[in-house]
Amino acid sequence: MTTLADQMKRGLDAPICLTWELTYACNLDCVHCLSSSGRRDPRELTTDEAIAVIDELRRMQVFYVNIGGGEPMLRRDFFTIIDHATTSGVGVKFSTNGTYIDTDAARRLAAMDYLDVQISIDGADAATNDLVRGQGSWDTARRAMDALAAADFGEFKISVVVTRENVTQLDDLLTIADSYGAQLRITRLRPAGRGADTWHQLHPTDAQQRDLYHWLLERGDRVLTGDSFFHLNALGDPLPGLNLCGAGRVVCLIDPVGDVYACPFVIHDEFRAGNVRDPGGFAAVWNSSELFAELREPGSAGACASCGAYDACQGGCMAAKFFTGLPLDGPDPECVSGHGAAALAAATTAPRPDQDHSRARAHAAAAAVPVTLGRR
């Protein structure tokens, strides 16, 4: 019998984990934003088009959709869209910076079924968080958490991207989550979007990666990870969860203008499979795009074939390799056996993210950002 992972690699009839960025508009300007969000795109899906996407997801039996952005609550039809989804059997998990969760919004969210909310913070204190997410964003996020707790929302999620600065605060982040009866979710920093410029300074060091692996072995049952740390499996016993890159197989992204990408971390023309506005809609893209067919072919271990750890780490994350200029059939830039560091040293150029909805650069330069923004 083939393993479940083998079956998943050949792709499913519909995605399990579909991310849908509702808008490129965002009031924040986080230095690691995967989608380089800031300004709304005039081509974004209309309300009717968004409703049609949900109806199609329902027909395909996509059980839930991960809604993000940008800041999804900036869309005036945000509640219309999530109401339609949750009442038609498409559950919603949405990520927000919390700015627009006031008392009224929290009550409204608490009254809905099949809705999960993730508030993003990137540190266990204001200083650490605000360096990445901008001044005042910590207070904003905590106000949103307070509002959800006051509205008896129940168990919301606190979503953290693990960086060099906050990897030592994981226990403190758990304490914060516990104080709200919330669940902590931690995910891997990717060099996508604005993160392409900041990843080199923000990604955890080799020693921190080992600490993170052991922390996950001990505490992994208390946190959600989106199975995003499988590259660490080369360190020993596998972490719980799916050990594979799900891009185009079980995962994909619909961006605000309806473009479908292989995963949320590769908003780049090379990984664009189609658009939900194309004839046949999302289902045609998922079922018959050439890109997705290619991603569902058995992969080659390439330069990793001679490494004994390949079965454990599967060569890591496609997006992390792509945006650091590494071959897709070689080691992950954060390869725990050190092959990534060697490959990075040899990589001379990396593809640039080809979408940028960031607001004026003067704004970012004015933010309290310690990292150098090496902008074109």
Next chain:
Amino acid sequence: MTVHTATMGALRLHPNVALRPEPFGALAYHYDTRRLVFLRHPQLVDVVHALHEHTDLDTTMDALDIAETLRGPFQRAIANLAEAGIVITRDDEKDSS
């Protein structure tokens, strides 16, 4: 905790669970617990769909002509599904006998 299917009696799919057909069988999603579970044999999916029409798991498998070699694995699979709350016991045995 292990659930023994032999003692579970009449069973059914939880009303808030959706089953999505897949080449290998089906995906089951529990909307209440947000749990996603894999049913890794097409006939196991048939069994799960038919549970509510029969008095227990064994009679369901009899009715569907499930091969002897599959019965042990299916009993374990149904026990796992029961632990996940995907399959639940039902109290209406009299109308299915």
